[in-house]
Amino acid sequence: MELKVSASFxxxxxxxxxxxxxxxxxxxxxxxxxxxxxxxxxxxxxAEVWFDSSEGVDLPPQKREVGFVFQDYALFPNMSVEENLKxxxxxxxxxxxxxxxxxxxxxxxxxxxxxSALSGGQRQRVAVARALVRRPKILLLDEPLSALDHTMxxxxxxxLADIHRRFGLTTVLVSHDPSEIFRLCNYVFKIEGGSVKKxxxxxxxxxxxxxxxxxxFTGEVLAIEKCEMVYLLSVAIGTQxxxxxxxxxxxxxxxxxxxIQIVSKAFHPMIFKIES
Amino acid sequence: xxxAAFWSTMALTFKLAAVTTLILxxxxxxxxxxxxxxxxxxxxxxxxxxxMPLVLPPTVLGFYLLVAFSPExxxxxxxEEVLGFRLVFSFWGLVLGSVIFSLPFMVHPVQSxxxxxxxxxxxxxxxxxxxxxxTLFRVLLPNIKPSLLTGIVITFAHTVGEFxxxxxxxxxxxxxxxxxxxxxxxxxEALNYAAANHYAMVLFAVTFSILLxxxxxxxxxxxxx
Numbered sequence: 255m256e257l258k259v260s261a262s263f264x265x266x267x268x269x270x271x272x273x274x275x276x277x278x279x280x281x282x283x284x285x286x287x288x289x290x291x292x293x294x295x296x297x298x299x300x301a302e303v304w305f306d307s308s309e310g311v312d313l314p315p316q317k318r319e320v321g322f323v324f325q326d327y328a329l330f331p332n333m334s335v336e337e338n339l340k341x342x343x344x345x346x347x348x349x350x351x352x353x354x355x356x357x358x359x360x361x362x363x364x365x366x367x368x369x370s371a372l373s374g375g376q377r378q379r380v381a382v383a384r385a386l387v388r389r390p391k392i393l394l395l396d397e398p399l400s401a402l403d404h405t406m407x408x409x410x411x412x413x414l415a416d417i418h419r420r421f422g423l424t425t426v427l428v429s430h431d432p433s434e435i436f437r438l439c440n441y442v443f444k445i446e447g448g449s450v451k452k453x454x455x456x457x458x459x460x461x462x463x464x465x466x467x468x469x470x471f472t473g474e475v476l477a478i479e480k481c482e483m484v485y486l487l488s489v490a491i492g493t494q495x496x497x498x499x500x501x502x503x504x505x506x507x508x509x510x511x512x513x514i515q516i517v518s519k520a521f522h523p524m525i526f527k528i529e530s
Numbered sequence: 531x532x533x534a535a536f537w538s539t540m541a542l543t544f545k546l547a548a549v550t551t552l553i554l555x556x557x558x559x560x561x562x563x564x565x566x567x568x569x570x571x572x573x574x575x576x577x578x579x580x581x582m583p584l585v586l587p588p589t590v591l592g593f594y595l596l597v598a599f600s601p602e603x604x605x606x607x608x609x610e611e612v613l614g615f616r617l618v619f620s621f622w623g624l625v626l627g628s629v630i631f632s633l634p635f636m637v638h639p640v641q642s643x644x645x646x647x648x649x650x651x652x653x654x655x656x657x658x659x660x661x662x663x664x665t666l667f668r669v670l671l672p673n674i675k676p677s678l679l680t681g682i683v684i685t686f687a688h689t690v691g692e693f694x695x696x697x698x699x700x701x702x703x704x705x706x707x708x709x710x711x712x713x714x715x716x717x718x719e720a721l722n723y724a725a726a727n728h729y730a731m732v733l734f735a736v737t738f739s740i741l742l743x744x745x746x747x748x749x750x751x752x753x754x755x
Contacts, residue, residue: 328648
């Protein structure tokens with residue numbers, strides 16, 4: 255697949271690259287970081303050119319002031335939390351920033367623990383803190399919350415938004431989760447088929463297409479029962495199994511294992527708060 | 531057989547193994563690192579050369595080393611006339627032969643351990659502004675300690691037990707090239723079973739203890755991770 259992307263954003267922005275998995279979002283992030291070399295093009299930050307194929311400029315990743323949070327966090331297993339952060343110090347850096355960052359992400363009590371003794375959420379915090387030690391110009395987040403459960407995810411989303419503000423960062427997030435982007439970002443690039451298909455604020459992008467006045471679910475048919483005039487379908491949606499009614503026409507062509515989309519008008523839903 | 535002869539043979543055996551292991555550690559780690567990261571077209575050739583001693587009869591390797599080391603030939607003459615030492619039937623010739631012969635035992639475990647580490651560890655170190663050398667010594671090697679230990683010990687044990695190459699290029703000069711495995715063969719040929727048993731027992735016990743120690747250390751290391 256050919257990836258051809260043009261995108262620009264301002265200092266202080268929290269932008270997202272949004273798209274299906276395999277759309278090339280992570281590839282874009284890796285090119286900004288210098289871990290992957292584009293065939294041709296130009297990457298510039300402030301007035302500094304990081305990559306320009308026509309002028310033969312290609313700054314190595316070490317020279318680009320970028321903080322990268324990997325999907326698997328990439329914490330060094332042989333180093334404690336504190337050592338992981340200290341490793342990121344450059345010559346002449348003030349080591350006080352290490353303690354400050356550990357406190358910021360609330361891991362003061364875990365500073366001497368090794369990554370294997372931390373929970374997923376704690377590892378993610380260490381990865382973010384470590385990426386900030388160099389005071390990067392840009393913070394790159396590669397699906398940073400995808401491995402976490404729902405409660406932890408929304409908690410860390412708040413923390414990320416907070417860190418972004420507090421450190422005056424420019425942050426780039428790669429995600430396939432509209433709600434995450436909605437909460438965090440002020441600008442979104444939608445990547446599809448290797449290029450930017452749409453861009454704009456999250457509400458411009460998502461409200462029309464995703465957050466409409468109807469619910470949409472995709473699921474898999476597990477069982478089909480005949481019941482008087484209609485049919486009862488058992489459908490797996492995410493981790494739930496739901497029984498829904500289907501007419502003879504709708505049942506046509508369905509068999510066990512079929513993937514189906516269920517759409518329902520949402521003009522009168524019942525709403526319950528979930529206690530957390 | 532005198533006690534002095536026994537101990538000098540034993541000392542020589544372990545000196546050869548220790549020197550070989552040390553050289554291979556210095557040589558094998560960069561080589562394993564190169565093989566684990568390189569995408570060069572000559573990499574398969576290098577890999578093949580490294581692995582050859584695994585399948586080649588030691589006598590074949592020993593034979594070619596003998597020919598190469600011989601002062602009759604260019605390499606051997608160069609060593610003798612320019613560098614001023616003789617490789618054939620000498621301790622340093624044995625070291626060179628053992629280094630070549632034990633190369634895969636050091637390179638393979640280290641290479642496969644490096645390859646099994648997630649690429650994101652190296653990339654994360656790069657993103658933190660670290661050079662390749664810093665990354666290798668501070669991040670990669672500390673995380674493959676069990677494989678390093680395995681490489682060191684297998685190399686050591688393999689060199690202690692080497693027979694064919696040593697016999698071909700070293701001969702059987704007491705105190706210079708006569709190692710324990712050769713001495714056993716020699717004593718058996720002379721129907722001197724008691725002396726052969728003496729050597730064999732010591733080799734058996736030492737090798738067993740070393741390997742046992744490795745497995746114990748590796749087990750406690752894995753439990754810690």
